[in-house]
Structures are given as C-alpha cells and as structure tokens.
Amino acid sequence: MIAHQVSIFLENKPGRLEKVTSVLKETGINIRAMTLSTSSAGWGILNLLVDRPETACKKLSEAGHPAVLREIVVVRMQDRSGALHDMLSLLALAGLNVQNAYGTVLGDNKTAILVIDVEDTEHVQQIFDSAGVQALTSKEVYGL
Amino acid sequence: MYWKPEIEILPQQQLRVLQAQRLQDTLSRAVNSPFYGKLFQKHGIGPETVKSVDDIRRLPFTTKEDLRNNFPYGFLTVPKQGAIRLHCSSGTTGNPTVIFHDNHDLSSWADLVARSLYCAGLRDTDVFQNICGYGLFTGGLGFQYGAERLGALVIPAAAGNTRRQIKLMQDFGTTAIHTIPSYLFRLHGAFQDLGLDPRRDTSLKLFVIGAEPHTDAQRRRIEELFGVKAFNSYGLSEMNGPGVAFECQYQNGLHVWEDAFLTEIIDPDTLQPVPDGEEGELVFTTLDRHAMPLLRYRTRDLTRFLPGDCPCGRTHRRLARISGRSDDMFIIKGCNVFPMQIEKVLMRFAEVGTDYVIELETFDGNDELTVKVELQKEWFTGDIEALEKLSRQIAHEVRDEILVTPAIRLVEPGSLPRSEGKAVRVIDSRKS
Incomplete structure (x- = not known):
C-alpha cells in the first residue's frame, strides 16, 4: 500500500496555518512531519505527514480548505x-x-x-x- | 499668445451662435449614418429640431453600448471608402468601440491638439518627445500629428525602454514630453540610477500629462522632481483622443474646446443637467467631425465647470480635474479597463471560480494591478508548479485583453466577497 501525505493550499497570511492546525487538533490528528512551500505570489502548499491522512483530508476539505492526498x-x-x-x-x-x-x-x-x-x-x-x-x-x- | 485667436477668445455669446450652426451641420450629417438615421426617424428629429444649443436636450443620449451594438460601421455617415483612419479600444471580449476619421476629421483633430499644446506653452522651436503607445492608442498619433502641425520637432519615442528615452532626450535636447504621469516617476528613478539630475542634465521645460487619473499633489511632485511645469491633458478616443480639454499657463482647470465639443454636465441618475458649477457626468456632442459625429455621448467621467474667467483670456469654459467615473471603469498605465473584461477572462478558468477582487496599488512609483481569485477545491492537486503555471496563464490572457500584465494572486475559496449584490470588485489604493 502506497502511503499518503495531506497537501493543503494556504494563503500566506497570519493565522492561516493556525486554522488548519485547529481542525487537526479537534479531530485528534497527530502530525509526524511537515513542510511548507511558499510561492512568491502570496500562497503556499503545506504538506503534512499524519497518522490518519484520509480523515485529516476529509475534515480539512469540509472546513473549506483545498486539501488532497498525495x-x-x-x-x-x-x-x-x-x-x-x-x-x-x-x-x-x-x-x-x-x-x-x-x-x-x-x-x-x-x-x-x-x-x-x-x-x-x-x-x-x-x-x-x-x-x-x-x-x-x-x-x-x-x-x- | 493664441494658436487660433479668432476661436479661442471668441466671446461666449458668439461661441454659442457658432455652436448652434455647427450643431445643425452635424445633425444633417449624422442623419446619414444608419444609427442616427433610424433614431431621428423614431423620435421625429431633424436639423430643424435644433434652433439653439439648449435644444440639444431634445436629443437622446448616445452610449458606449450603442457604439458596441452598432459595430463596426453603424455610425459612419460616409461610405467606408471615405474614411482614412480608425482607432479602436483594446480588448478581445465583445465588440470594441471604434471611431472612424476622414481627411477633414484628422486635420481638425491635429489642429485641436496643436491648439492645446500651444495653450500649454509648446512652440515651434521645441523638441517634443512623445512617450506613449502608438498604434490604436490615440495618444501616440494624436500628439504626433498635433505637435507636427504646431511645427515642433517631434520624436515619436513611443512607450518603454527608459534608458533609451533618456538618451533621446540628451541626444536631441528634448524640451517637452508627453506621457502618463506614473511614467514620470519611473523616469525620474532611471535618471537617479544613472547619477543624473534631470533639472541640471536635460533641457526639459514642459510636460503634458494625461490619460491617467492623477491629483494636483502628484502633478506638483512631478514638477518639483524635474523642475518642469506639467500641464493636464484631457481627451477620450470617442472624442478623437487628446485635444478635448487642456490646461493653459495658469494651470487652473482645463479649457474645453467648445467650438469642437458641445459640453454638458448631467446628473448620471436623473440624466438632467446639473446646476451650473455642480459636479456631474460629462456629455459631449462633436461639432466638427464628419465621418462619425456623436451626439450627446456619455463619457462617464465626473467633473464640473469652474466659475469665472481665466486670466489667459480664452473664453472657452474650464473643467475641473476629472474626479472619478459614473461606472466601474478604471485606468491603469494609461489603459482603460472595465472589471467585466477581467471577469470574462476568469470565466475561462474553471480552476478559479467567478469571484474576484481587483487591487490597484503603487509600489516605488509604479502602479500595479493585482487580481485575486479563489482556487477551487476540486482543482487542487497539491502540485506547486501546476498552480504557478495556472497563475501565469491567467496573467497572460488578462494581459491580452487589457494590455496590462496583472499579478495573479490565488486565495482560499470563500475568502472573497460573493458575486451576488453590489460586491466591491475594485480596490484602488494608489497614492494620491
């Protein structure tokens, strides 16, 4: 079975990352590792290695975030x-x-x-x- | 002192008589165009309807929509062969607005521009560098022909390549420049980069600035930076282009050439004339155009008549600096842009939805346009390169439409105001 990370589109603005982590906290998701790649155009992609990627992706998506499993x-x-x-x-x-x-x-x-x-x-x-x-x-x- | 004293200092009363004569002549030409022919018939209008200039109010307005709907030849009063030039608006969505000129029109336009430049102080001993887009944009050829008519030495420098512009100024001793105001700030920066001071290292003494909204404070700043007087120019392509209204040496408002343009100021909501001196929308009727006269054309530009006589002696009334628009058009880098043009481009990209915000800002003296669009959830793949490519594609297609390259900023879905109702789509925070 291929493993997945969760990739999330984020605006590069104060408080945006915190919105994502609050969803994960509520859902009881544990984050193992993360990276944040930002483009020069004011947005970035957050990659998360988590214990339950499918649940995390679903919950983030429901909360309105563009999120996918990669x-x-x-x-x-x-x-x-x-x-x-x-x-x-x-x-x-x-x-x-x-x-x-x-x-x-x-x-x-x-x-x-x-x-x-x-x-x-x-x-x-x-x-x-x-x-x-x-x-x-x-x-x-x-x-x- | 005057380019055409017999017109420029003609007493107002006689000016009204001249206008009435020219208005009748204009109506008798306009009836030959398919659009006005039908309109006159429908409203029972003819040259005899108009005895004085006040009778103009018996005619309906003409709008940009009318121009678009009757594209391309619906307003021509002569066979196509009779026209010798056209200028049209930018854009690829829908019909552009196109204006045709015959020999008489081009000659009378050149004369109006020559009169305007003379009024601002340009003389036949000057070297005039025209720094703006040539081609369909009327500022290029409009000022070229006008300054040539006046007898100045004209450098058709066109837009861009700032180093080269400076070299031309130095090589040929440029004394006068026409350009958009925002470019002068960039030009000044380039002088500084080269270790030059335009006040010392050039022969400049006169600027003509227009085609872009700016405040008096910006004008004063430009004058200070260059040690050069800057004069405000007003025009629009539907009224030829430049040469509609111009500042004289007193810089106290723009003399509108009333022998060529019958000028009204109306309330954009009630469409009734505003009391004298109050602000409203400018409405023009061409009085000296043959191939394509326009009657009561709504410019959407807001301004007012300034009271009192001008010490320069010209009798043509003065308009205040344009204060805004009665529609949502904005001007950036000399280009007229309607938000709808950008919206239509965005509709081609399912990835970004239809909500958007246009931000206009000034960075380092340059005006920048940013379009914010929402990335749609279902199109997100987690691939950073795909998103960058998408942004580039949108920027490219918007540029093709409006001639200005925007910065595209992807934002999270739901973060922009919804398209229902009267959402604010344009945020203009340019330095004023």
Whole structure:
C-alpha cells in the first residue's frame, strides 16, 4: 500500500496555518512531519505527514480548505552524517528530480525517515528496491 | 499668445451662435449614418429640431453600448471608402468601440491638439518627445500629428525602454514630453540610477500629462522632481483622443474646446443637467467631425465647470480635474479597463471560480494591478508548479485583453466577497 501525505493550499497570511492546525487538533490528528512551500505570489502548499491522512483530508476539505492526498515514498535511514546523501544519490543516479522531500528524526534518536513527494512514486519504489532499501508500508508510516 | 485667436477668445455669446450652426451641420450629417438615421426617424428629429444649443436636450443620449451594438460601421455617415483612419479600444471580449476619421476629421483633430499644446506653452522651436503607445492608442498619433502641425520637432519615442528615452532626450535636447504621469516617476528613478539630475542634465521645460487619473499633489511632485511645469491633458478616443480639454499657463482647470465639443454636465441618475458649477457626468456632442459625429455621448467621467474667467483670456469654459467615473471603469498605465473584461477572462478558468477582487496599488512609483481569485477545491492537486503555471496563464490572457500584465494572486475559496449584490470588485489604493 502506497502511503499518503495531506497537501493543503494556504494563503500566506497570519493565522492561516493556525486554522488548519485547529481542525487537526479537534479531530485528534497527530502530525509526524511537515513542510511548507511558499510561492512568491502570496500562497503556499503545506504538506503534512499524519497518522490518519484520509480523515485529516476529509475534515480539512469540509472546513473549506483545498486539501488532497498525495502519494509519497517513505524510507528509513540511519540518523548519521551522510545518510541522506546516500539516499538522494540513488535518486540522482536514476536521473530523478525530487519535487519535494522532507525528513524527521524518530524518537529512538538512531533512525530518521525521508519522505519523498514525486509524480511517479512507483519509479522511486523501484529505485529503492533495486538498491535494497526498503520503503515503509502505509501502515508503518501512519504508525510511526 | 493664441494658436487660433479668432476661436479661442471668441466671446461666449458668439461661441454659442457658432455652436448652434455647427450643431445643425452635424445633425444633417449624422442623419446619414444608419444609427442616427433610424433614431431621428423614431423620435421625429431633424436639423430643424435644433434652433439653439439648449435644444440639444431634445436629443437622446448616445452610449458606449450603442457604439458596441452598432459595430463596426453603424455610425459612419460616409461610405467606408471615405474614411482614412480608425482607432479602436483594446480588448478581445465583445465588440470594441471604434471611431472612424476622414481627411477633414484628422486635420481638425491635429489642429485641436496643436491648439492645446500651444495653450500649454509648446512652440515651434521645441523638441517634443512623445512617450506613449502608438498604434490604436490615440495618444501616440494624436500628439504626433498635433505637435507636427504646431511645427515642433517631434520624436515619436513611443512607450518603454527608459534608458533609451533618456538618451533621446540628451541626444536631441528634448524640451517637452508627453506621457502618463506614473511614467514620470519611473523616469525620474532611471535618471537617479544613472547619477543624473534631470533639472541640471536635460533641457526639459514642459510636460503634458494625461490619460491617467492623477491629483494636483502628484502633478506638483512631478514638477518639483524635474523642475518642469506639467500641464493636464484631457481627451477620450470617442472624442478623437487628446485635444478635448487642456490646461493653459495658469494651470487652473482645463479649457474645453467648445467650438469642437458641445459640453454638458448631467446628473448620471436623473440624466438632467446639473446646476451650473455642480459636479456631474460629462456629455459631449462633436461639432466638427464628419465621418462619425456623436451626439450627446456619455463619457462617464465626473467633473464640473469652474466659475469665472481665466486670466489667459480664452473664453472657452474650464473643467475641473476629472474626479472619478459614473461606472466601474478604471485606468491603469494609461489603459482603460472595465472589471467585466477581467471577469470574462476568469470565466475561462474553471480552476478559479467567478469571484474576484481587483487591487490597484503603487509600489516605488509604479502602479500595479493585482487580481485575486479563489482556487477551487476540486482543482487542487497539491502540485506547486501546476498552480504557478495556472497563475501565469491567467496573467497572460488578462494581459491580452487589457494590455496590462496583472499579478495573479490565488486565495482560499470563500475568502472573497460573493458575486451576488453590489460586491466591491475594485480596490484602488494608489497614492494620491
């Protein structure tokens, strides 16, 4: 099962992010990781890795936010210098351009995860597979 | 002192007689156009209906809508072959408004512009740099022919390329410039970037500014920055273009050329004349146009007549600076824009819905147009590039329509006022 993140369109204005987090708080959604990409034209896209992406997306949408589920590939890395570089080298070697990626360190302080958001998630899966890197299942991602 | 003293200082009473004669002549030409021919028949009107200029009130108004509905030849009084030039409005949605001129019209227009420029102080020893769009925009060819008629050396510099404009000024010793007021602020910035002071490093002594609303404070600022007197020009393409009303050396209102334009000021709601000196909508009847006369044309521009005589001796009455519009048109970078034009473009993009707000602001002396539109939920894919591409496409299509490139700002759905009722669609916070 492919994992999903929630992507939300936001105006770049005070209080907008807070509106989103308040919906998630009310719904009891736990956020694992996030990135915010802003365009120069006054808006941005918030990407959230959460425990229940489908519920989060539905609730946000009901609250009026443009929100969608986007496929992601999540891999586990060691929390050490050079680990991210090794992962990205695999993708670069395969000629793949990463549109958006982010990571977070897990509670054990030994491992980290890398979240990759690309159009063709299957291709990324294959690259990691052939390099012997195991991508996380959706269940694993949501249970982090 | 005057370009055409026999007209410019003609006593008001005689001016009224001249107007009545020309009005009759105009009516007898207008009846030859399909539009007025039908209209006159319907209302039982003819040249004999009008004995004095006050009888003009017995004629119905002509509107921009009429021009559009009778596009392209419905107002022509002569066969198409008789016309030698046309100017039309920008835009691709619906019919533009088009004005045709024959030989007589172009010559009389050039003379009105020459008279206007002379009135502001331009002489045949001047070097006149015309910094505005040529082509369909009437400010280009209008001032070109007028300044040539006056005998000045004219540089048809057209718009843009500020460095080159400065070089032309230096190479040829430009003494006078016509442009839109907002451009002069940009021009001044460019002088500063080059380490030049226009007060010291140019021969400039006269500016003619118009085609864009501006305040007296802005004019004074321009005069201060350049050490040059700036004169206000008023015109509209339906009345040829420039050369309708102009400031003289006293800069105390714009003399409207009453031998060429019968001028009324009406209440835009009741359509009745306002008491003398009160503000209302300008209405013009052409008195010296052959190919395409217009009768009681509603300009939608708001102004009033200024009381008293002008020390310059010209008898033609003076109009106050235009204070606004009786419709929702606005002017930016010299282009006339109706919100409806932008709305029609937005309707082609299902991604952004139909609610919008147009914001007009001044940044660093430049006027900018921003269109805010709501991103529709169902079209959002989470792809930042797709949204940027969408913004570029909308900006491109709006530009094709209004000739000004807008900034497109996507906002969250539901955050703009709904389209029902009288939502405020244009927020103009330009520095005044």
